Amino acid sequence: MYSGSAVDHCNMFYLQEPDLLLLDEPTNHLDLDTIEWLEDYLNQQDVPMVIISHDRAFLDQLCTKIVETDMGVSRTYDGNYSEYFIARAAWIETQNAAWEKQQKEIEQTKDLIQRLGAGANSGRASSAEKKLEKLQEEDLIERPFQRKQMKIRFPERGRSGRFVATIKNLEFGFEDKVLFNRANLTIERGEKIAIIGPNGCGKSTLLKLIMGLQKPIAGEVEIGEHNVLPNYFEQNQAEALDLNKTVLETVEEAAEDWRLDDIKGLLGRCNFKSDMLDRKVSLLSGGEKARLAFCKFMVKPSTLLVLDEPTNHLDIPSKEMLEEAITEYKGTVITVSHDRYFIKQIVNRVVEVKDRKLQNYAGDYNYYLEKNLDARERELEREAEIEEKAPKVKAKSKMSKAEKEARKKQKMQAFQQAKAKSKGTKNAKRWN
Numbered sequence: 129m130y131s132g133s134a135v136d137h138c139n140m141f142y143l144q145e146p147d148l149l150l151l152d153e154p155t156n157h158l159d160l161d162t163i164e165w166l167e168d169y170l171n172q173q174d175v176p177m178v179i180i181s182h183d184r185a186f187l188d189q190l191c192t193k194i195v196e197t198d199m200g201v202s203r204t205y206d207g208n209y210s211e212y213f214i215a216r217a218a219w220i221e222t223q224n225a226a227w228e229k230q231q232k233e234i235e236q237t238k239d240l241i242q243r244l245g246a247g248a249n250s251g252r253a254s255s256a257e258k259k260l261e262k263l264q265e266e267d268l269i270e271r272p273f274q275r276k277q278m279k280i281r282f283p284e285r286g287r288s289g290r291f292v293a294t295i296k297n298l299e300f301g302f303e304d305k306v307l308f309n310r311a312n313l314t315i316e317r318g319e320k321i322a323i324i325g326p327n328g329c330g331k332s333t334l335l336k337l338i339m340g341l342q343k344p345i346a347g348e349v350e351i352g353e354h355n356v357l358p359n360y361f362e363q364n365q366a367e368a369l370d371l372n373k374t375v376l377e378t379v380e381e382a383a384e385d386w387r388l389d390d391i392k393g394l395l396g397r398c399n400f401k402s403d404m405l406d407r408k409v410s411l412l413s414g415g416e417k418a419r420l421a422f423c424k425f426m427v428k429p430s431t432l433l434v435l436d437e438p439t440n441h442l443d444i445p446s447k448e449m450l451e452e453a454i455t456e457y458k459g460t461v462i463t464v465s466h467d468r469y470f471i472k473q474i475v476n477r478v479v480e481v482k483d484r485k486l487q488n489y490a491g492d493y494n495y496y497l498e499k500n501l502d503a504r505e506r507e508l509e510r511e512a513e514i515e516e517k518a519p520k521v522k523a524k525s526k527m528s529k530a531e532k533e534a535r536k537k538q539k540m541q542a543f544q545q546a547k548a549k550s551k552g553t554k555n556a557k558r559w560n
């Protein structure tokens with residue numbers, strides 16, 4: 129359950145006794161349990177950290193300052209991501225009001241200079257000119273830059289029947305690995321469902337079963353009979369793009385009944401400027417490929433969205449755009465995601481893959497957290513364990529030599545024990 133790489137990296141922090149931790153997208157590809165474990169672990173450490181992450185919930189848990197850099201300007205906000213989000217909106221509003229007020233003052237001063245002109249009023253005119261110069265140079269208020277938020281909508285084709293998908297006594301696995309054992313689930317029109325669970329428990333496989341790309345060994349997976357039109361966003365869809373096609377060709381090919389101008393409009397809204405339309409996919413950056421994969425996905429009308437980790441590789445503005453589009457979508461949504469912020473924004477039902485069954489929580493992610501007492505208990509246990517076994521790391525520069533030696537020995541022992549325990553007991557309890 130606890131990803132080897134996360135534990136091994138933590139092990140490294142211990143051994144190196146750093147004065148500063150630099151973390152670049154540390155939660156990528158980790159499952160929810162491991163992310164929470166990592167958050168707990170990092171929260172215990174008395175070492176300054178600089179974190180780069182698109183995981184907003186992770187930033188909420190750990191950060192006390194957010195530095196935003198955009199268009200070559202960086203601005204620092206106190207607090208975590210949610211506090212930054214509110215403070216930034218307030219700053220933009222205040223700054224805009226101040227900018228507008230100053231613009232008016234500049235116009236009025238220009239008018240005054242023109243009216244006074246030369247002659248008897250030249251003294252007043254020249255002091256107005258000085259004022260204008262000051263306003264336009266020293267005291268100039270910059271208009272806050274706001275990136276144009278792209279807006280997307282998933283095209284819908286009518287309304288599906290009430291029953292969208294039914295899973296009855298599902299049995300499925302690969303070779304000797306059983307993923308589902310008599311699992312059941314009914315999905316109804318308009319539900320927005322998050323499928324959660326640790327890495328490798330079978331979430332993506334479940335989506336493939338729903339899409340008919342895998343066949344159950346026993347039991348049934350059925351799609352509703354009335355107008356259920358799925359649109360499937362596979363994990364790492366961007367990697368499946370044809371590298372030899374151009375940006376425009378990629379979307380054109382997927383769009384059945386779109387006019388060329390509309391396709392270009394959509395690409396424009398997704399920040400593909402006209403000079404990029406003929407660029408080969410092979411030349412695009414990872415983020416650009418992810419956006420293009422979305423455009424391709426976007427043009428297909430549906431009544432059911434099946435999304436596998438749709439926020440992977442998206443930056444925060446693109447995630448916000450996706451959240452808005454899903455909220456507006458009237459059809460049914462099933463998404464696999466490890467992104468708690470995304471899940472919190474969009475779903476009204478959570479299904480956890482647990483002990484090879486599908487555990488239903490008829491509410492949003494907060495409801496799941498409240499109800500999932502086991503998970504909460506595990507978290508408390510984990511906190512106590514970390515507190516007890518892993519004494520806080522003090523920056524090395526603040527320690528005496530004897531303290532450093534003692535700490536090193538103590539940490540090596542504690543960590544080896546904790547690692548053995550997390551690999552053995554917890555995995556065995558939950559997944560074997």
Ligand SMILES: Nc1ncnc2c1ncn2[C@@H]1O[C@H](COP(=O)(O)OP(=O)(O)OP(=O)(O)O)[C@@H](O)[C@H]1O
Pocket residue numbers: 159302303305307325326327328329330331332333334
């Ligand atoms: N075609 C396949 N043949 C054999 N094993 C497979 C195949 N596809 C998936 N598996 C295995 O089945 C398990 C479940 O895979 P799946 O991709 O459904 O997990 P997941 O819950 O979506 O994981 P993650 O959170 O890491 O994306 C994994 O152990 C995976 O290695």
